[in-house]
Amino acid sequence: MTNDVFQNPLMDPGADPWVYKDHNMYYFMVTRRNRLDLWKSPTLSGIAEGDCKTIWTPPQEGINSQNLWAPEIHKINGKWFVYFTANDGDGGDKTRKIFVLENSSEDPFEGEWIERGYVNTEHPGLDGTVFEHDGHQYFVYAGYGNFPAYGSGLYIAEMTNPWTVTGPNVLISKPEYEWEMQGGMAINEGPVLLKRNGKLFLIYSASTTWSDDYSLGMLTASNEADVLNVSSWDKSPHPVFKKSVENGVFAPGHNSFSQSPDGTEDWIIYHAIPKSEGGSQLRSTRVQKFGWNENGTPDFGIPLSTSVPIQLPSGEGLTNKVNE
Template identity: 45%
Template structure:
């Protein structure tokens, strides 16, 4: 009697084992499927440079879209992207080509895009010949919502009629409901010192006041190779304080770097006394990181608006100067307790950086 019962029990267990094995394998398969997504894991880091070449880089953010541009020599192109760290995957669109002749037919430099008074404006530098003394600032206008599809209308040259000399690298300051144009220029046809000027604007394509000089190369670090203050760019902190970040020294040197002017609280941008210059550069070469001549920058917010980033060009080797090897790089920066920006040190192209937050 006991033998019969045990035999039945054995047969039951033998029949149950395959079922247990099948259920166990199914559980493992389900767990593996849950751990293996259909899409590859999203890359969270990137390395500089963003592109192999691109001097005088500029980025403008509107909504969730970024527009990138850089010096093109004979044309202006705009690259539209939703992620700055993936700029290399986007395709540039040529929006303007230099004419065969005329005051803006040669050496197209440093284009900057701004959205002002409900329209797009594109400021750039160009000249009439290979003689760089003819370089001046010009502006294009586009009233279309999508600037890559609309027509760019030439609005002409921006200059002070009482001092129309060498002028490059124009940018915009919006301050207390007024517009100001800021650029790098010289005081005469024989001048070889690049200074920074400002003038109030009547509208986005016309100066309202005569130019005022607010900076001249005065420190040794600004005079390497030649006496240069150029590439002025506006930066505001969370409290609205205005900083003007500019490039100093010749771009032919490794010492090309960034300096800073600070506008006093409530100050008048047209009053030179209201601007204070930092005696030392705020961003300069890093021999240890193989970054040379970092300069001509721009600024942008991360996609979620929580982080501040700087874009700039630099060379990967010493002695490359103002050539086509200058490449665009980005890195996050922070703020000091006194409200001034802290750009840190230019990072190596071998360093993995976390992508801007929101990407």
């Protein structure tokens, strides 16, 4: 293989991948279940081979001692925050909460991570994420309930600080299509916001993560819309990224977004399973470039086979040479 290509998967296993680009560095997290690990790399294709540090280990017992899932690192007003799901290991879904860590250092590999408790959501839930819009900070998470079958729907609330929400938790998406109810539960989870072309795209994962038909759905709102109004969000009736039997990619989902080092390309980071009915333990981290439709919506294409060489993100060749 030449030096200007790479192949998926980037990390195996590697579930619930999250990438955050800050200046010339990529920060990467995946579900480790019993700890929070953080990677950093100057290249997107090399995120799993970058420096790695365990930034937090849970107490032996208590409300956040077990089932550490779906960590996300964000930079808000110059400080670093990590959001992750956890529970006590005994209470099941009804005890799941989203917890927050804060680090005021310029480099998240330095300084101290301070526990800020859990976000005061109205419902038990998981997969919390944050975004800024029109000068306000918002929190979106997957809350448990009956929609009509048992599972999760997406709630949004305004934040007064990075670990506190205020006002109503507004249900903006619930499972209603057959493709959102595969695997034995009705699921909307793993929300992540993508801003472009005067629009807000809230991408989420649908159905159970162990189902072949785990896939990505999309809500769209205009840049001027009130994001706390459910009518502001238009829901796509079909998945926008789904399995490819031909390419041997099943259950693609729980994604994040980033850009190439030079900022000219958009990339989706997601996990998938390499064989039908392979189970969630086989989830691995993959990345691929995506484009845009004429109407301004994202075009994620088809998940690529792991046998296909992928061109390095634009600007990575220069980054690699600088770091050699």
